[in-house]
Amino acid sequence: METLLEIKNVTKSFEDKQVHQGVTFNLYKGETIGLLGNSGTGKSVLLRSLIGLEEIDSGEIYYRKQRIDNLSEEELFKIRTKVSYSFQSGALFDSASVFENVAYPLFEHTQLKESEVETRVMEILNLVNMAESRDLMPPDLSGGMQKRVGLARSMALNPEVLLYDEPTAGLDPLNVDLVLDIMNQFKKRGFSGIFVTHDIPAAKKICDRLLILRDGKIYFEGTIEQFETSDDIFIKNFSSSL
Amino acid sequence: MIAQKIKKNLQITGEITELFLAFVRCTFSKPFYLGRLYEQIIHLGIGSISITLVIGIVTGMVMTLQFGYGLEKFGGTLYVPAIVSLSLLRELAPLFTSLLVAGRIGSGISAEIGAMNVTQQIDAIRALGTSPVRVLVVPRVLAAVISLPLLGTLAGFMGIVGGLLIANSEFSMPAGFYINKVLTTIKFMDVFGLMIKCAFFGLVISLLACYRGFLTTDGTKGVGNATIWVVVTTSTIILISDFFLSKILLLLFG
Numbered sequence: 029m030e031t032l033l034e035i036k037n038v039t040k041s042f043e044d045k046q047v048h049q050g051v052t053f054n055l056y057k058g059e060t061i062g063l064l065g066n067s068g069t070g071k072s073v074l075l076r077s078l079i080g081l082e083e084i085d086s087g088e089i090y091y092r093k094q095r096i097d098n099l100s101e102e103e104l105f106k107i108r109t110k111v112s113y114s115f116q117s118g119a120l121f122d123s124a125s126v127f128e129n130v131a132y133p134l135f136e137h138t139q140l141k142e143s144e145v146e147t148r149v150m151e152i153l154n155l156v157n158m159a160e161s162r163d164l165m166p167p168d169l170s171g172g173m174q175k176r177v178g179l180a181r182s183m184a185l186n187p188e189v190l191l192y193d194e195p196t197a198g199l200d201p202l203n204v205d206l207v208l209d210i211m212n213q214f215k216k217r218g219f220s221g222i223f224v225t226h227d228i229p230a231a232k233k234i235c236d237r238l239l240i241l242r243d244g245k246i247y248f249e250g251t252i253e254q255f256e257t258s259d260d261i262f263i264k265n266f267s268s269s270l
Numbered sequence: 271m272i273a274q275k276i277k278k279n280l281q282i283t284g285e286i287t288e289l290f291l292a293f294v295r296c297t298f299s300k301p302f303y304l305g306r307l308y309e310q311i312i313h314l315g316i317g318s319i320s321i322t323l324v325i326g327i328v329t330g331m332v333m334t335l336q337f338g339y340g341l342e343k344f345g346g347t348l349y350v351p352a353i354v355s356l357s358l359l360r361e362l363a364p365l366f367t368s369l370l371v372a373g374r375i376g377s378g379i380s381a382e383i384g385a386m387n388v389t390q391q392i393d394a395i396r397a398l399g400t401s402p403v404r405v406l407v408v409p410r411v412l413a414a415v416i417s418l419p420l421l422g423t424l425a426g427f428m429g430i431v432g433g434l435l436i437a438n439s440e441f442s443m444p445a446g447f448y449i450n451k452v453l454t455t456i457k458f459m460d461v462f463g464l465m466i467k468c469a470f471f472g473l474v475i476s477l478l479a480c481y482r483g484f485l486t487t488d489g490t491k492g493v494g495n496a497t498i499w500v501v502v503t504t505s506t507i508i509l510i511s512d513f514f515l516s517k518i519l520l521l522l523f524g
Contacts, residue, residue, distance in 0.1 A: 076393075079397060081393055081396060081397060101396070101401070102401070104399075105399040105400065105401070106399065107399075108396070108397055108398065108399040109398075109399045112397070112398075113397040115390050115393070115394060115397075117389065117390055119389065119390035119391055119393060119394040120391075120394075121386075121391055121394070122389070122391070132398060133398045133399070133400075136398065136399065136400050137399060181398070182397075185399075
């Protein structure tokens with residue numbers, strides 16, 4: 029299997045709090061892995077570290093064999109077009125319409141003509157069921173709609189890897205299903221992904237493997253089946269508590 | 271305690287210097303965001319015209335009134351046009367305009383960028399492979415550096431017009447005499463000095479506002495604190511640096 033991301037012995041601390049104490053795992057081409065753990069275990073921090081939004085203290089991160097944790101901010105720009113990040117809140121630009129939000133990365137990184145950008149944006153907005161809202165501004169959208177637009181924006185450049193930071197958190201069941209459906213469609217298109225979530229049923233629907241972060245390290249790494257049949261007391265408690 | 275404060279202030283100075291260097295790098299390298307610059311000039315510059323007109327004309331009127339009655343006792347009313355025009359162009363127009371703009375656009379920039387920061391929009395700009403300095407800082411700082419000298423000049427000339435109205439109505443000074451006195455008193459270097467001062471103040475206001483916006487945390491409370499910090503800090507810097515700039519300009523141009 030082709031390795032897209034390699035995370036080796038990553039450590040990270042905030043002042044006197046050690047968040048990661050040697051996190052190691054790989055992401056392979058075509059797979060989606062679920063990153064789970066109790067609140068405050070540093071799942072989102074780890075996800076942010078993967079594209080340099082958060083600086084790590086030590087360890088190594090590779091994207092397609094290229095070490096990226098020591099790159100400058102400018103050098104990381106190119107990596108971020110290949111490894112895209114979808115924020116928990118959507119993080120849409122609130123002074124720009126839905127269309128402009130999704131078009132932003134296309135105008136920044138491609139030489140497409142305006143008509144081509146429009147075609148591409150509408151294609152993506154159709155995929156996330158947001159085509160009719162193209163002219164709305166983010167404050168006019170519900171939380172679920174904002175997350176869907178955020179997902180659309182993060183896939184606009186056809187990245188290889190999508191990092192999802194709790195895309196289903198705070199959504200009603202209908203919107204959770206919509207978001208999971210979108211993620212499934214991304215997966216079918218060949219995107220790889222890391223899905224940070226507390227939602228085990230959602231992770232089971234999408235993910236090929238699960239990782240559980242505990243005490244700053246990967247405590248469990250395995251398939252859904254291995255997770256469900258694990259005899260480990262913590263895994264059993266964790267699974268039932270969520 | 272004092273050592274910690276010194277260390278903190280040195281750290282802030284270092285970070286602002288770093289932001290300034292990033293601004294310079296991004297200003298002189300592609301891609302350029304001319305559309306965003308135009309938007310900001312409209313927003314920051316054109317949006318400040320009406321209040322600048324008021325500040326300029328009222329300052330000129332008040333100064334003429336005070337100097338007129340003050341000098342009348344000594345028969346020095348004829349010196350009013352020269353005094354008013356020089357004071358306005360060299361000091362009051364750049365100072366008042368900059369203090370006003372520090373309140374209006376400084377707080378606006380820090381609140382806007384601060385709100386973007388707390389809602390992760392700045393992170394989104396970075397995550398989409400673009401530079402927040404290039405996208406947000408460069409257009410705002412350039413717009414302030416371009417707009418403020420023009421606003422300052424406008425305020426200065428409106429002040430002279432305000433002075434003319436009062437000199438004519440209160441002291442029966444003929445308009446031709448007033449205008450002639452002003453034109454023989456002011457030199458190109460007075461206007462040039464005004465523009466230099468305003469450009470520097472524009473740089474200080476917008477750069478510090480962007481800097482503080484990027485540091486904003488703690489939600490809406492943090493946004494409020496950021497705007498207060500920007501207005502207080504930039505106003506203080508403007509007042510202090512005005513003295514040194516005036517001294518330098520006097521040494522250079524007399």
